[in-house]
Amino acid sequence: MHASKNGQLEVVKYLISVGANKEAKTNDGSTPLIIASEIGFLEVVKYLISAGSDIEAKDQNGYTPLMFASAKGHLEVVKYLISVGANKEAKTNEGHTSLICSSIEGQLEVVKYLVSVGANKEAKNNYGYTSLSAATNNGHFEVVKYLVSVGADKEAKTTYGQTPLLRASINGQLKIVKYLISAGANKEAKDNNRYTSLLIATQLGKLNIIKYLISVGANKEAKAIDGKNPLTIATVLGNLEIVQYLISVGANIEAKNENGTTPLMAAAAGGNLEVVKYLISKGAKKDAKDIAGSTALFYASANEHLEIVQYLSSL
Numbered sequence: 001m002h003a004s005k006n007g008q009l010e011v012v013k014y015l016i017s018v019g020a021n022k023e024a025k026t027n028d029g030s031t032p033l034i035i036a037s038e039i040g041f042l043e044v045v046k047y048l049i050s051a052g053s054d055i056e057a058k059d060q061n062g063y064t065p066l067m068f069a070s071a072k073g074h075l076e077v078v079k080y081l082i083s084v085g086a087n088k089e090a091k092t093n094e095g096h097t098s099l100i101c102s103s104i105e106g107q108l109e110v111v112k113y114l115v116s117v118g119a120n121k122e123a124k125n126n127y128g129y130t131s132l133s134a135a136t137n138n139g140h141f142e143v144v145k146y147l148v149s150v151g152a153d154k155e156a157k158t159t160y161g162q163t164p165l166l167r168a169s170i171n172g173q174l175k176i177v178k179y180l181i182s183a184g185a186n187k188e189a190k191d192n193n194r195y196t197s198l199l200i201a202t203q204l205g206k207l208n209i210i211k212y213l214i215s216v217g218a219n220k221e222a223k224a225i226d227g228k229n230p231l232t233i234a235t236v237l238g239n240l241e242i243v244q245y246l247i248s249v250g251a252n253i254e255a256k257n258e259n260g261t262t263p264l265m266a267a268a269a270g271g272n273l274e275v276v277k278y279l280i281s282k283g284a285k286k287d288a289k290d291i292a293g294s295t296a297l298f299y300a301s302a303n304e305h306l307e308i309v310q311y312l313s314s315l
Contacts, residue, residue: 009043029059037065037081040074045081055086062093063101070098070114073107078114088119095125096134103131103147106140111147121152128158136164136180139173144180154185161192169197169213172206177213187218194225202230202246205239210246220251227257235263235279238272243279253284260290261299268300273307276300286312 025031033053036044045065049055056064066086069077078098082088088098099119102110111131115121121131132152135143144164148154155163165185168176177197181187188196198218201209210230214220223229231251234242243263247253254262264284267275276296280286286296300308 009041009047025059029061031057031059033057033065034059034063034068037074037077038068038072040069040072040077042074042076042080045077049084055081055084056090058090058092062091064090064098066090066098067092067096067101070107070110071101071105073102073105073110075109075113078110082114082117088114088117089123091123091125095127097123097125097131099123099131100125100129100134103135103140103143104138106135106138106143108140108142108146111135111143115147115150121147121150122156124156126159128156128160130156132156132164133158133162133167136173136176137167137171139171139176141173141175141179144176148180148183154180154183155189157189157191161190163189165189165197166191166195166200169201169206169209170204172201172204172209174208174212177209181216187213187216188222190222194223196222198222198230199224199228199233202233202239202242203237205237205242207242207245210242214249220246220249221255223257227259229255229257231255231263232257232261232266235267235272235275236270238267238270238275240272240274240278243267243275247279247282253279253282254288256290260292262288262290262296264288264296265290265294265299268296268305268308268312269303271300271303271305271308273305273311276308276311280315286315 033048034057058064066081091097099114124130132147133156157163165180190196198213199222221229231246234246256262264279267279289295297312300312
């Protein structure tokens with residue numbers, strides 16, 4: 001093990017010659033070949049394989065030598081392992097292929113090589129992530145561009161229904177958001193909760209993403225499964241800056257969710273006095289009623305927000 005880890009080829013040869021177990025495993029299940037592949041010792045890798053080491057051996061997480069070499073960016077090791085028949089579609093316990101592993105880590109040259117030898121760029125892990133989803137999720141712009149250039153599905157969805165654009169919006173990856181939209185990604189794609197990229201960016205307070213999405217025509221009145229639109233979400237969260245921006249670009253100040261709750265009611269319920277004041281200043285109807293007949297004042301009272309009760313009562 002130590003000889004493989006340290007790249008000591010002659011020591012490895014000697015130990016094998018006197019009967020050392022080439023499939024011996026560390027506590028995490030790594031064999032000498034896995035260790036040499038992870039570290040990038042090509043000559044040790046070649047020798048171990050020539051001596052009969054299991055090229056598909058897996059550690060406790062299901063990683064093969066090829067997966068480790070791919071994740072670490074050891075291109076020559078990757079090429080050699082492929083040349084001697086390593087399974088490029090083998091999966092870890094979480095369902096990662098070697099291409100997904102290299103995409104997660106942003107190993108562009110390995111990604112290019114694996115695609116060139118036929119690796120399935122639409123393979124998904126256990127969470128529904130493709131290589132493009134994984135690269136997007138981890139902010140690897142050049143890998144994203146390359147995968148899109150070779151036809152990776154821009155609309156592939158994770159198990160939560162999230163496309164690469166949704167993942168980029170969640171993580172605040174503005175550069176990737178811009179690129180994906182320029183490449184034709186659907187900016188109105190929805191996840192399992194019917195959240196669009198704009199709704200998600202609002203939920204997470206990503207103002208720069210919000211501004212860009214609005215600038216390219218994202219639907220500012222899109223509604224999630226619970227009927228909330230971006231403005232309602234921003235008011236619930238008490239994010240005054242986003243509330244101000246959305247109203248400045250024409251968001252409907254009286255939009256209602258499935259219960260008839262308006263942004264003003266949501267702000268009153270959440271105890272966001274500054275948001276309440278701002279909405280009133282922009283013409284929000286303080287006497288608007290939800291489907292149960294409740295007004296913003298009721299919402300503030302029910303949630304014991306005395307300052308808002310006093311403010312609304314003073315109007």
